[in-house]
Amino acid sequence: MESKEINREINKEIDKGEGSGGGGGSQAYIGTPVGVVLCVDALGSDAASAGKAGILNDIDALLWHGYSKDPIKVNVPEHMLRAMEDLFELINYPRATTTQRSFSQETPIYSQGTPSSVERYLEDFELLDKRGKLATFIIRVQQRQNSNWQGRITWVEKGRTLRFITIMEMVRLIETALKSCSE
Numbered sequence: 001m002e003s004k005e006i007n008r009e010i011n012k013e014i015d016k017g018e019g020s021g022g023g024g025g026s027q028a029y030i031g032t033p034v035g036v037v038l039c040v041d042a043l044g045s046d047a048a049s050a051g052k053a054g055i056l057n058d059i060d061a062l063l064w065h066g067y068s069k070d071p072i073k074v075n076v077p078e079h080m081l082r083a084m085e086d087l088f089e090l091i092n093y094p095r096a097t098t099t100q101r102s103f104s105q106e107t108p109i110y111s112q113g114t115p116s117s118v119e120r121y122l123e124d125f126e127l128l129d130k131r132g133k134l135a136t137f138i139i140r141v142q143q144r145q146n147s148n149w150q151g152r153i154t155w156v157e158k159g160r161t162l163r164f165i166t167i168m169e170m171v172r173l174i175e176t177a178l179k180s181c182s183e
Contacts, residue, residue, distance in 0.1 A: 033066075035065070036063055036064060043182055054171075061080075097146065139170065149167050
C-alpha cells in the first residue's frame, strides 16, 4: 500500500474513532503497568515542512511513565521508542515473544524484574494529569509479538482511542494527529 493510501486510511480511522480492528471511543485511563503519556508541547520549525521525513522528527515533547519521577525529553521518534523499550525491559512487561539478536560476543542482559518488583514513583491518576500544550497521547502497549508492539493509543484532546498492531502504525497515528493540530 502506498504511503498516501495508508495516511488516507488512518485519517478515516481517526474520523470514525477506530484503529486496526476497531475499538473506538474515549478511553482516558492508563490500564497497564507500562502505560505512558506523551505530552507534545510544540512542533519545531522544521516539522511543518518535514514532508517524507515525518513531523515527529522535530518535536518538543515529554514522555511520562510511572517508574520515573522525571519525564524523558523526546524530540525524535527514536528517543520515544528507545525510552519505551527500556521501560519494557526494566519491568519485563509486556514480555517479548522474540529476543534481540546480536553478533557481538557480549550476551545481552535481560531484566528479570516484574511490574511489582520495580519501584513506582507516579500513580495512574498523576500520569493522567500530564498534558502537552499541543497534544497529549496515552500509549498502552499490551503485547510485544513478532518483534513489534500491539496496543492502543488515546488522543486525549479528541477523546479518540485507536488500536495499532505495529510500531510504525503507532508512529503514523501520532504524526497524523499532530499534522491536524498544525493545520
